[in-house]
Amino acid sequence: MVDSSLIYADIIGAVLSMGGLGLIFSILITLANKKLHVEENPQIEIVADLLPGANCGSCGYAGCANFAENLTGGKTQLSACPVCGPDAAEKIARILGVEVESGERRVAIVMCQGGDGTVKKKADYEGIQSCIGATFVGGGERACSYGCMGYGDCVTVCPFDAIHMNDKGIPVVDRAKCTGCGNCVEACPRNVIELHPLSHHVFVLCRNKDNGKNSRAVCSAACIGCKICEKAVDGIGFNVTDNLAVVDHEKYTRELVLPTEKCPTKCIVIVGKADEK
Amino acid sequence: MTKSYRLILVLTATAVLSGLLLSFLNLHTSPLIEAHQNKVLNDALSSVLPGCDKIEEQFYENKQFYFGYDAQNNVKGIAFLTEGNGFQSKLRILVGMDAGLTQIVKIRILEQKETPGLGTKIETDPASKANPEWFPNQFDELNVTNKITYLKNQAPDKSAGEIMAITGATISSKAVIDIINAALIENSMILKNNTDLKIGVCPAIDAINETSFGPELVPEGAKIVTIDNKTYFLKKNDSGSVTGVAFIASGEGFQSTIKVLACMNPDFSKLLSIEIIEQDETEGWGTRLVNDTTNSDPEWFLKQFTDLYVQKVISTVTETPNKQNGEVQSISGATVSSDAIIKMLNASIQGYRATYLNRKVN
Amino acid sequence: MASKTSHPKEFLKGLWDENPVLRMLLGLCPTLAVTNSAINGFSMGLAVIFTLVMSSAIISLARNIIPKEVRIPTFIxxxxxxxxxADKMLAAHVPDISKALGPFVPLIVVNCIILGRQEAFASKNPVGRSVIDALGMSIGFTITLTILGSIRELLGVGTIFAVQIMPLSFEPWMVMVLQPGAFLTLGLMIGISNWLNARRAK
Incomplete structure (x- = not known):
């Protein structure tokens, strides 16, 4: 049998050495903490806590804390984090949304209705099924050079599965799932997608700045710049510039007359419901 | 409590608890681990020293030996552990031999992490269903009076110390042989010097080759004899007469032990050549003994000893040395190393000459 | 507002959706190194289960006591x-397996999966949840490693768990038990799991 005094010596040795190390290092950390303390935006910590904490570096920043710092500072997008689950992403997007706007979630709006059957085809495109790819070779099949090309780059980059192509080749946003991360906005080479808070509910879904004759020639749902909408609201909320009507969301409210019915090409659309959250 | 104190307390407490827990764990596991290691070693020892009533450990010159005794307390076998580098891992081998260190009884590979399916065959070859341990078994009753060598794809001759290498794992096979060869040489010397066991012949050393004895002599393997505890390597010609005698001299150099193989003619009147087989002198200075880059002939120092007459002692001169008088020049900047060589040669030539010339001729 | 994940979901996510090796690509070093046979992969997995579950339990219990400045040293x-x-118990009770696993058991300390789960989960969740999460992750790890080890052993030696499966005439693919085989097999497994996931999403 092992001599019991040897056993005690072993145990005491282990306890003292481990305890000693623990003590020394904890004192070091305490001192370092005092000397190196940095005032930090409290929001950074809240956001950092919500992040996955895997410190994997995929976002391109040195760990989740660093990412949180840059995120709250507006230097990066939440979509840079591939590990972030939809629950956390929603919470963080809201926290960040608080900073940017008055507490409302933003969603993506696709400002185009020129899908198959509505827009004219100018060519047969056989190439990379990507919008940015098609841009290099003449812009794909659709005759309108301002509108959606339909190859789905926006769908590919959405981390939240919130945008999908419909059967006419126009992307449709699921307003419940969309977090307003902005990936699709960036991905669209024609800047057809915009982010709007839920309270904005009427949009002119067209980007075509050509005159009426030319825009009508390429798409049956194009804005022809006829100004009927502007006249219907006496210029409050709808303005036509460069042959394209644009909604001024500050001025236009639900109580005003809707130009939707009056628009000859039906390019003005009500999006979303009044009680949406 | 304040944050700082809590910080210190939590970390220290965690460390202390960890230390406690692990030391209790150790109480439980250490004996088991040690018992297992002992069992492995004992199993291996009884297989490499078969039929021994008792096995005892002994240390000589800090090396561990295991002696197997029979019922009459005579040494029946000697075993030792040896280590070295394999192809990609450290190999640890237990070698069991007869009492005279002339024949390997058995080897056991204790540790290896070679390539699975290739190098691992040095321990066991599952592909060879009938005889998975065919490689280590080749060492059973292997004659090692000369170096162990390997053949590829040929039937080896055990009495000549040959074994067959593993196809596709030549480097691992060669490593095993090199490690055992080196250990045999070293351990034979140690046992010879420290015990009065009749240790038989050492395996031939790499250093012995025909050039050590001059090109006019017929190249043949040297025969190793021991006279009065001194080891000589004899070179014989076809008719059996001795044409050269060599021995190993050693001494302290500037910062390391230097070992020299000195080859002489049979009446010890002339040094035929010397070869430094071991040295670790200062790089660039003492190493000029073997490679003097400042001279057009880098091996000039050792060549001085070729055909050097030594009826008188070897001495150093500063001008052109006269070989008939046993004169040589030392290396500037490495006088200590050069002088050490000369001193050890003088001492050993005297001793070895006396013993050899006074031997009882049978 | 998203609902809190149910207990079964918490466990199952470690098996597939958030499988530490195939989806999160964590802990690849031991994965590649010890899967040269099925039993080795499986044993490593068991060691990780033990370590992850126990550490998660303790750290979750102590999560409110540990100040955040010493989070990392305490976890470690x-x-x-x-x-x-785990290492000493293996060496004491099953020394042959301990020898086969070699230096990789001590390396579990710096296996990203363990530290990652403590940081991400155990330090922020109650014990029950943390243990379930740990079990899911480590069992997912074990299953993956066992499968990987079995494939490599089957093609590289002809056996699984040392039982001869391939016919004796089968010429084993030596590369499978070596390092390149590990990378190839793991890469293919990750590719297949990604493909399966993409199909499920459609």
Whole structure:
């Protein structure tokens, strides 16, 4: 049998050495903490806590804390984090949304209705099924050079599965799932997608700045710049510039007359419901 | 409590608890681990020293030996552990031999992490269903009076110390042989010097080759004899007469032990050549003994000893040395190393000459 | 507002959706190194289960006591303690397996999966959840490693868990038990799991 005094010596040795190390290092950390303390935006910590904490570096920043710092500072997008689950992403997007706007979630709006059957085809495109790819070779099949090309780059980059192509080749946003991360906005080479808070509910879904004759020639749902909408609201909320009507969301409210019915090409659309959250 | 104190307390407490827990764990596991290691070693020892009533450990010159005794307390076998580098891992081998260190009884590979399916065959070859341990078994009753060598794809001759290498794992096979060869040489010397066991012949050393004895002599393997505890390597010609005698001299150099193989003619009147087989002198200075880059002939120092007459002692001169008088020049900047060589040669030539010339001729 | 994940979901996510090896690509070093046979992969997995579950339990219990400045040293001490326990128990009770696993059991201390789960989960969740999460992750790890080890052993030697499966005439693909085989097999497994996931999403 092992001599019991040897056993005690072993145990005491282990306890003292481990305890000693623990003590020394904890004192070091305490001192370092005092000397190196940095005032930090409290929001950074809240956001950092919500992040996955895997410190994997995929976002391109040195760990989740660093990412949180840059995120709250507006230097990066939440979509840079591939590990972030939809629950956390929603919470963080809201926290960040608080900073940017008055507490409302933003969603993506696709400002185009020129899908198959509505827009004219100018060519047969056989190439990379990507919008940015098609841009290099003449812009794909659709005759309108301002509108959606339909190859789905926006769908590919959405981390939240919130945008999908419909059967006419126009992307449709699921307003419940969309977090307003902005990936699709960036991905669209024609800047057809915009982010709007839920309270904005009427949009002119067209980007075509050509005159009426030319825009009508390429798409049956194009804005022809006829100004009927502007006249219907006496210029409050709808303005036509460069042959394209644009909604001024500050001025236009639900109580005003809707130009939707009056628009000859039906390019003005009500999006979303009044009680949406 | 304040944050700082809590910080210190939590970390220290965690460390202390960890230390406690692990030391209790150790109480439980250490004996088991040690018992297992002992069992492995004992199993291996009884297989490499078969039929021994008792096995005892002994240390000589800090090396561990295991002696197997029979019922009459005579040494029946000697075993030792040896280590070295394999192809990609450290190999640890237990070698069991007869009492005279002339024949390997058995080897056991204790540790290896070679390539699975290739190098691992040095321990066991599952592909060879009938005889998975065919490689280590080749060492059973292997004659090692000369170096162990390997053949590829040929039937080896055990009495000549040959074994067959593993196809596709030549480097691992060669490593095993090199490690055992080196250990045999070293351990034979140690046992010879420290015990009065009749240790038989050492395996031939790499250093012995025909050039050590001059090109006019017929190249043949040297025969190793021991006279009065001194080891000589004899070179014989076809008719059996001795044409050269060599021995190993050693001494302290500037910062390391230097070992020299000195080859002489049979009446010890002339040094035929010397070869430094071991040295670790200062790089660039003492190493000029073997490679003097400042001279057009880098091996000039050792060549001085070729055909050097030594009826008188070897001495150093500063001008052109006269070989008939046993004169040589030392290396500037490495006088200590050069002088050490000369001193050890003088001492050993005297001793070895006396013993050899006074031997009882049978 | 998203609902809190149910207990079964918490466990199952470690098996597939958030499988540490195939989806999160964590802990690849031991994965590649010890899967040269099925039993080795499986044993490593068991060691990781023990370490992850025990560490998660302790750290979750102590999560409100540990100040955040010493989070990392404390986690590491806890993890290292359990790894030492696992290593010594293996060496004491199954020395052959311990020898086969070699230096990779001590390396569990710095296996990203363990520290990652403590940081991401155990330090922020109650014990029950943390243990379930740990079980899911480590069992997912074990299953993956066992499958990987079995494939490599089957093609590289002809056996699984040392039972001859391939016919004796089968010429084993030596590369499978070597390092390139590990990378190839793991890469293919990750590719297949990604493909399966993409199909499910459609």
């Amino acid at each position: 001490i806890v993890i290292a303690t359990f790894v030492t326990i």
